[in-house]
Amino acid sequence: MRELFLLAPEADEAGWQERALCAQTDPEAFFPEKGGSTREAKKVCLTCEVRTECLESALENDERFGIWGGLSERERRKLKKRVV
Numbered sequence: 001m002r003e004l005f006l007l008a009p010e011a012d013e014a015g016w017q018e019r020a021l022c023a024q025t026d027p028e029a030f031f032p033e034k035g036g037s038t039r040e041a042k043k044v045c046l047t048c049e050v051r052t053e054c055l056e057s058a059l060e061n062d063e064r065f066g067i068w069g070g071l072s073e074r075e076r077r078k079l080k081k082r083v084v
Helices: 009-019 039-046 051-060 073-083
Strands: none
Touching (some): 051 073
């Protein structure tokens, strides 16, 4: 007899993080010091297959620091204002 396991929503949501390209690169690039360049992190995000999930997670969790889904905190704040 085969058993069917259903994943909890949280388990499915966490799966995108394991596929994220940033998990395979230098994490410091995604959390630059104030005034530091975000260029390298954003380049990685451009080719990442889970970019959308990453951005959605950052917006839902109100991430205040770092590059998420290819956007800086300031860019995410502007995006939220446009949506509201």
